[in-house]
Amino acid sequence: MPISSSILESIIREAGALAMSHFKDLKKLEVIKKSPRDLVTDADVAVEAFLQAALASRYPQFGFWGEESGQSANQTSRWIVDPIDGTHSFSRGQYFWAISVALEIDQELIFGAVYAPALDDYYAAEKGKGAWKNGERINVSTESNLADAMIATGFACLRAYLKDNNLERFCRIAEITTGQRRFGSAAIDLCLVADGQVDAFWEQELNLYDVAAGALIALEAGATVTDFQGKLGIFPKQILATNGKIFDELLLLM
Ligand code: IPD
Ligand code: CA
Ligand code: CA
Numbered sequence: 302m303p304i305s306s307s308i309l310e311s312i313i314r315e316a317g318a319l320a321m322s323h324f325k326d327l328k329k330l331e332v333i334k335k336s337p338r339d340l341v342t343d344a345d346v347a348v349e350a351f352l353q354a355a356l357a358s359r360y361p362q363f364g365f366w367g368e369e370s371g372q373s374a375n376q377t378s379r380w381i382v383d384p385i386d387g388t389h390s391f392s393r394g395q396y397f398w399a400i401s402v403a404l405e406i407d408q409e410l411i412f413g414a415v416y417a418p419a420l421d422d423y424y425a426a427e428k429g430k431g432a433w434k435n436g437e438r439i440n441v442s443t444e445s446n447l448a449d450a451m452i453a454t455g456f457a458c459l460r461a462y463l464k465d466n467n468l469e470r471f472c473r474i475a476e477i478t479t480g481q482r483r484f485g486s487a488a489i490d491l492c493l494v495a496d497g498q499v500d501a502f503w504e505q506e507l508n509l510y511d512v513a514a515g516a517l518i519a520l521e522a523g524a525t526v527t528d529f530q531g532k533l534g535i536f537p538k539q540i541l542a543t544n545g546k547i548f549d550e551l552l553l554l555m
Pocket of ligand 3 (some may be wrong): 368383384385386387388441
């Protein structure tokens with residue numbers, strides 16, 4: 302492993318402290334609309350700038366792709382960063398938002414971390430070495446009955462322009478499951494599948510920076526990650542992560 306998970310944790314926790322300094326003074330937060338339902342704040346930009354500088358200083362060999370600043374030259378080995386996933390929640394003083402950092406080398410995700418500072422939860426995984434939450438090993442749930450399951454989903458910011466906006470799918474699945482949640486951060490949603498807090502998560506029209514770290518954490522915790530047709534892999538435009546035990550039944554409803 303060409304990186305140190307403890308050094309990365311300290312960099313990401315420092316980014317979390319920066320995000321919290323903005324979170325604790327929301328009256329001063331500058332909020333800009335990137336599109337009718339997609340927000341960015343000065344906190345997003347500041348956290349991404351901090352992470353890009355800190356990661357470049359410690360690991361100059363890797364490129365960088367951040368949601369707000371775009372892609373650097375080296376994209377074969379790159380950090381994939383969402384500085385604040387759940388910006389809308391962040392801007393309203395809610396706790397479900399997270400910093401998402403993944404490392405991809407030659408198109409293979411080898412490290413992912415999702416840090417939710419307001420919840421004080423740090424999730425991380427290295428490929429082939431399992432998934433962890435605050436230093437404890439985590440695994441997906443054992444729920445095998447879809448009728449008893451709790452599911453989570455999200456509604457893409459651009460849903461107004463989508464023929465399939467997930468609302469019919471959500472109602473179809475909500476009718477037969479016990480619990481439904483919309484937490485507001487895809488990165489956290491995927492970690493909650495990894496931690497067995499929810500049994501499945503799906504969403505459309507995301508970007509790789511929303512899901513890269515969370516999907517690796519879910520996979521390393523034993524999740525099945527596919528598109529809506531059941532093809533194995535991480536597909537940000539159609540991502541479905543389950544505990545594997547309700548996968549077949551849920552796939553029929555996607
Ligand atoms: C958003 C969150 C949300 C999802 C949106 C994403 P952002 O990320 O992940 O849960 O439903 O589609 O855009 O914009 O807050 O980084
Ligand atoms: Ca995001
Ligand atoms: Ca974001």
